[in-house]
Amino acid sequence: MTPPREDTGAPLPPVAPAVSAAAVESLTTRLRGRLDQAVASLATTTVDLAEDGTYGIRCGADAWVTLAPGPSGTITSPDQARCTCLLSPRCLHRAAALAASPVADTIPSREQGPSPDSDPPADPDPSPEGSQPAGPGPSAAAVSSAGPGPDPSPEQAPSAAVVPSAKPVPSAGHAPSAEGAASAEGAASIGPVSSAGPALLTEAAPSVAAAPSAGPALPTGPAVRAVRTVSTAGPVPPAVPGRPSAAQVRAAGGLWTAASAVLAAGAVAAGAVPQAELLRAAHTARLAGLHRAEGAALAVVRHLRSTRDPQGAHRAHRADELVAALRELLLVTHRLKAADPDPELIGGVPHNHRPDGALRLYGVCREPVVGPGGAGGVVTHLVDDTGRWYTLRDVGPGGPARARRAGTAHVAVRSFLSDHERLSRGGLVVTGAVVAPDGRLLAERGVRATFAAGRPWADAVAATAAPDRPGSGHAPPLTGCDVRIVAAEGEEVLVRVLTGDAPGPTVRLAPAHRHPALAHTVNLRRLGACPGLEVRVLGRVDPGRVTTLRPLAVGPVPGAATTLRLPQEWRDRADLGYDTLADAHFPAGAHCPPPPRPRTAAADARPVDSPLRRIRDLVELAVTGGRRAAAEPARDGDRAGHVAALRRGGFATGADLFAALGAVAARRPRDAFGRPARDDQDQYAAQWLATAVYLTGTETALARGLWHR
Known part of the structure; x- marks a missing residue:
């Protein structure tokens, strides 16, 4: 939604969600229909930054939009956005400028104190343990040699992970055991959502950890005793058993409705108006004290704008993050609107x-x-x-x-x-x-x-042995293991995981970034030219293919005869994005040129991608293309083939969910006169959520069994 602003002056300042939502809500129906086109036109419009810190945008012959952020650099009040046209403040120019601006974090910095529109959450705890009231203090400047800037997550990083239940998860080296692990965690027991309603998800679905941008859940256990709070933005709701208040249930219902509309439309059609409705619902959730749901909604809006960027070179790699953010939002709000008493659904105010x-x-x-x-x-x-x-x-x-x-x-x-x-x-x-x-x-x-x-x-x-993310205040760990090179396959490398005496599984190493300015592809080609070489790799599992690792660094395997010989100043590691491997870093006789084709002997050792890829493709297609795109497999006859492949792979529950999602997406209830009888948007959203939760649980079990032995 927000196009990159290269060579068009200063970047637009961040805008509070409530301000942007109110500007879009004030437009007439006719102007709302022209809003997306107006926002897109701002990509080539020069933004002038005045000496007093105000931003000026020329939107026509007699329209000049002025954005005057406060001391924090954020637009937090409607009065800080003005336009010179006659329709202001209910004009298209002002709403487009606010909708094209980045979404601001709703947690004020310590030098600001609470924002003017931040009301206390429902039923605040007067004295939460380990917290301090907000007050003035030093700013939280990011560590950077070039000043603050956008802080995107690495494109391979998954934005959410399933939190295992108390039931033990068996080894997931094969598809049937992974199916059983997902069933043990609750995702597989959901099954197709029937017309009786989506309440099946309330108790069956596992909790999903929030993404960093969605706000972490309240930490518990020993990790809390190891840290103390620096600052908070307000009182935290009590983390005690009890049902959510009526205001919180209503706020969760509003977020569910807005998120369901975004899911039905798809990212390609979720323009400024659906995003504004989601921002308005997020603001209501904030006032009700639903911090985790609010953070998830803001994460969805940010990913929507990144995906809809017409000039974004990496939008194809952000589909998994949008899926994870939307899954988190729908799961949390579904359980909250069903009055689930789990206190982690409320979440806490993110703080340092x-x-x-x-x-x-x-x-x-x-x-x-x-x-x-x-x-x-x-x-x-x-x-x-x-x-x-x-x-x-x-x-x-x-x-x-x-x-x-x-x-x-x-x-x-x-x-x-x-x-x-x-x-x-x-x-x-x-x-x-x-x-x-x-x-x-x-x-x-x-x-x-x-x-x-x-x-x-x-x-x-x-230190990468634990695959699950630690509590708040710690980064997710990387995945590391020892592998033996099998052969090169294009830009990827086939390797066999070293698991001791028994032969390990065959997996792929794929470039973390394919841009020629970075050395990932060159280094992987060099490694693929040395079959039999044993290396230690560290990277991230591809969120779409559990048999693929995107390495960030490699090093020698201790005690191996055929391994890397790195310089002493490299300290036994080579950063694949920056260091370039040369002949001197390989054993004698390993400096052979890369083969023009993959070795024939490696054909039988190629890893077979899990049939779950079919489910992931449908889940991502539903998010990017909307409900109509998700219904296509049901219309063109391919659904039966996909269902049969899933059943052959041992994913019986996945096959049922795949078939049910396509059927619900294609169903359009009509009355006797051929008119739409009712809107089953809730049932479609619940069916997509059941499929997405099952997919995450099963893929997590597969990855745990494959990479963390």
Whole structure:
């Protein structure tokens, strides 16, 4: 929705969701129909930034829109957006400018205090343990050598993960056992949603952890005792058993309705008006104290705008994130509107933490970041002695070229100055550290950092054994394992996982980024030219293919005869996005050119993609193309073939859900006169949610059995 603003002056300031929603709501029906076209036209309109901090946009011969953000740099009041046309403030120019601006976080920074429109949530806890009232304090500046900028997540990172239930999950090396694991977690027991209503999801579906942008659930257990609260934006609802209030149930119902409309329309048709309705419902959820649902709704809007970007080079890679955000929103609101008493559905206000004592961190690797809208940079991953992960980020405008340069750029933590390459192979001691909910280290006042020695890379890779994300304030871990190269297959590499004496499964290594400015593709081709080589890899499992790993770094396997020979200054690791592997880094006789074709002997060792790919394709098609696109497999006769393939693979429940989703999408109830009888949008949304939850649970079980043995 928000096009990249290259060479068109200053970027637009972020806008509070309530302000943007109110501007769209004030338009007439005729003007709403022209809103998407007006927003798209702003992509080539120059934005002028005046000396007083106001933004000016020329929208016609006699229309000049002025945005005057407050001290925080955010538009938080309708009075801060003005237009000179006669229809102002209910004009198309003003609404288009606000709709084209980024969605602001609703949590004010500490120097601002609470925003004027933030009412206390329902039934606040007068004295929540471990929290402090909001007040003035230092700003939370991100650690960056080039100043603050957009901070997209790496494109391979999954935005949500299923939280396992108390039931043990069996090994998921084969499809039937993965099906059983998903059933044990509750997703498979949902089955096709019947016309009796979507209440089946209330007790059967597992909880889904919120994405970083959606707000983490309230942390519990030992992790809470290890940190203390720096600041909060307001009182937190009580985390005690009890049914949600009537206001919270109504707010959840409004969010469900708005999200269902977005799902039915699809990302390609969910323009400014459906997004404004979702933002309005998110604001209502905020006033009711539903922090997790509000954060999920804002995440959906941001992903919608990224997906609808007509010039976005990476929109095809964001479909899985949009699916995860919409699944989280629908699941949370479905359970809330059914008065589910689980306190984690309410969520907490995201806030930063100060770990007790100094943080002793060890560098692991550098990861190039290329995001939508021309963003680029680097993320340095670090781990502490307990296996918890942290990140230092430097992301800003510049695209892949900036991502390449940022690998050796300086990074400042208050008075400490170093570079990402040195930190990724060394260590860091941080006193007074401030950690964001997504694991980012922030350079706030009082933070002190000192460079320290690193540790062997083998110890860092061993810290990836736990596949589930830790609690709030820690980054998700990467996946690491030892593999033996089998053969090259185009830009990908076939490898066999080393599992001791027994032969391991055959999987793929795929480039994390394919841009020629980055070295991922070149390095993978070099590795694929050396069959039999044993390497240690660290990366992320592809969210769409559990048999594919997108590595970020490689190193030698300790004790292996045929493995990498890296320079001492590299500290047993090569960052695939920045370091270039050469003949000197391979054993003698391994410097052969890449073969022109995949080796015939490797044909039988190719990994077979799970039949779950059919379900994922349908789930993503429903989100991007809408209900009509999801109904196509039911009309063209392909549904029977897909269902049969799923049953042959052992996914009987998945086959039923696949068939039911296509059938519900294609069904259009009509009365005796041929008119639409009723709107079954709720049933369609519930059926899509059941299929998406089953897919996530089963894929998680498969990935756990494949990569975390």
